[in-house]
Amino acid sequence: MTARGVGDTRRLLRRGELSAVEHTTAVLEAARERDTLDAYVAVAGEEALRAAGRAAARIRELGADAWHTLPLLGVTVSVKDLLQTRDLPTGRGSLLPNDRPREDTPAVARLRAAGAVVVGKTATSEYGWSASTVSRVAPPTRNPYDPRLTAGGSSGGAAAAVATGLCDGALGTDGSGSIRIPAAFCGVVGYKPSLGRIPYVPNSADRLAHQGPLARTVADAALLGRVMAGPHPGDPDSGLGSLDAPRTGRVLRIGWIEYEGTTDEVRRVTEQARLALRAQGHLVEDVEVRCARLYPALVDLLAASEAAGARPEDDEWADPGRLEVVRHGRTLGGADVIRAEEVRQGLRATLRTVMDRYDVLAMATVPVEPFAADAVGPPWAADPRDLRWLAWAPASYPFNMTGQPALSLPAGLTRSGLPVGLQLVGPVGGDDLVLGLAGRLESDLGTPVPHSARVLEPAAAR
Numbered sequence: 142m143t144a145r146g147v148g149d150t151r152r153l154l155r156r157g158e159l160s161a162v163e164h165t166t167a168v169l170e171a172a173r174e175r176d177t178l179d180a181y182v183a184v185a186g187e188e189a190l191r192a193a194g195r196a197a198a199r200i201r202e203l204g205a206d207a208w209h210t211l212p213l214l215g216v217t218v219s220v221k222d223l224l225q226t227r228d229l230p231t232g233r234g235s236l237l238p239n240d241r242p243r244e245d246t247p248a249v250a251r252l253r254a255a256g257a258v259v260v261g262k263t264a265t266s267e268y269g270w271s272a273s274t275v276s277r278v279a280p281p282t283r284n285p286y287d288p289r290l291t292a293g294g295s296s297g298g299a300a301a302a303v304a305t306g307l308c309d310g311a312l313g314t315d316g317s318g319s320i321r322i323p324a325a326f327c328g329v330v331g332y333k334p335s336l337g338r339i340p341y342v343p344n345s346a347d348r349l350a351h352q353g354p355l356a357r358t359v360a361d362a363a364l365l366g367r368v369m370a371g372p373h374p375g376d377p378d379s380g381l382g383s384l385d386a387p388r389t390g391r392v393l394r395i396g397w398i399e400y401e402g403t404t405d406e407v408r409r410v411t412e413q414a415r416l417a418l419r420a421q422g423h424l425v426e427d428v429e430v431r432c433a434r435l436y437p438a439l440v441d442l443l444a445a446s447e448a449a450g451a452r453p454e455d456d457e458w459a460d461p462g463r464l465e466v467v468r469h470g471r472t473l474g475g476a477d478v479i480r481a482e483e484v485r486q487g488l489r490a491t492l493r494t495v496m497d498r499y500d501v502l503a504m505a506t507v508p509v510e511p512f513a514a515d516a517v518g519p520p521w522a523a524d525p526r527d528l529r530w531l532a533w534a535p536a537s538y539p540f541n542m543t544g545q546p547a548l549s550l551p552a553g554l555t556r557s558g559l560p561v562g563l564q565l566v567g568p569v570g571g572d573d574l575v576l577g578l579a580g581r582l583e584s585d586l587g588t589p590v591p592h593s594a595r596v597l598e599p600a601a602a603r
Contacts, residue, residue: 325562
């Protein structure tokens with residue numbers, strides 16, 4: 142395992158059992174030579190080695206004190222190819238040109254400022270439009286547990302890279318589940334923070350997109366999230382606090398949601414997590430959250446946003462699936478978008494009431510198992526012309542619409558050896574509550590670690 146995760150790498154560096162330069166060199170070589178799942182679209186070079194050299198020098202000078210002010214010193218991270226970086230090209234998963242400035246987004250800048258070494262850009266679908274990682278610029282990103290299947294998306298490259306040890310942690314984006322879905326499919330942790338906790342620049346007018354980490358452990362994800370958090374003038378939503386009173390205590394009221402279409406295997410695996418929560422003393426009860434026309438409203442919000450930034454003369458270069466979404470967006474008027482926003486407001490009000498009764502919601506992150514690597518969804522949702530390209534993931538997009546924090550952690554494996562994720566959702570601003578519960582549950586579940594032989598063997602056999 143080349144990259145062992147944020148916490149383990151920090152410990153090895155602190156003990157002098159590993160040098161930052163050796164570690165970075167090994168990760169870069171592995172990303173270039175052993176990326177059999179097509180997780181990366183660009184791998185760093187001299188800039189990363191120079192950063193590692195600076196980290197090594199600081200560690201020699203200060204020893205363990207070096208991490209007091211630079212908590213990610215010498216740790217390797219990847220960045221999703223939707224996000225701008227100063228030293229690596231950003232293609233955004235598209236054949237279309239990217240005219241955004243070649244400079245670090247705030248989250249990337251904060252990772253570097255904390256001592257992290259950026260080792261590459263990970264694959265995405267075009268502009269992150271789908272919850273798989275299929276594009277016209279690179280092969281599909283494949284699942285570490287079975288390369289015939291998808292890694293999920295659109296942060297599939299990030300999840301596959303973390304799962305196979307090609308970086309210690311990753312920065313992804315999540316507009317409708319794009320961090321949590323691939324985390325669930327690849328057996329890693331994916332954390333979508335509350336809206337605005339990590340600034341998104343330039344931010345999206347649909348107010349669905351979030352940035353957040355993917356990592357091997359909850360503690361790793363929490364540290365990466367803390368480093369990137371905080372207000373930024375380029376994102377008017379950043380730094381917003383919670384309207385909810387802080388919730389403390391180790392015994393929590395947990396609302397358990399099961400979505401229609403949950404497979405027997407996903408139910409079997411997540412049921413073990415429900416039992417573990419009860420064993421910890423939490424009060425777990427079933428809850429149903431209803432909101433009429435929620436998926437059509439999501440489709441209209443996403444399609445209007447995509448159409449607003451799409452020029453007709455670029456259509457021939459666009460991803461065919463995303464182009465179907467754009468075409469739908471061009472049929473929408475202002476009244477359609479307002480009606481979609483009214484549905485969103487209704488969902489926010491409904492979930493605010495639900496969160497008055499429960500501290501945390503829990504559910505399967507994705508109710509289905511991974512599908513074919515080159516598809517955008519399971520067979521019934523694989524044709525973008527039907528506009529059902531996200532309908533198979535009903536547990537993810539509601540919490541983009543409300544801005545609530547949501548985290549997926551590995552819950553176990555199906556009988557066929559595929560990972561299943563458990564999603565924990567808190568009130569807006571309740572990120573620490575979610576992270577704390579996830580950390581305690583992670584230790585009790587005894588879930589398979591991403592660097593097990595079960596992960597590496599299929600990739601090596603490809």
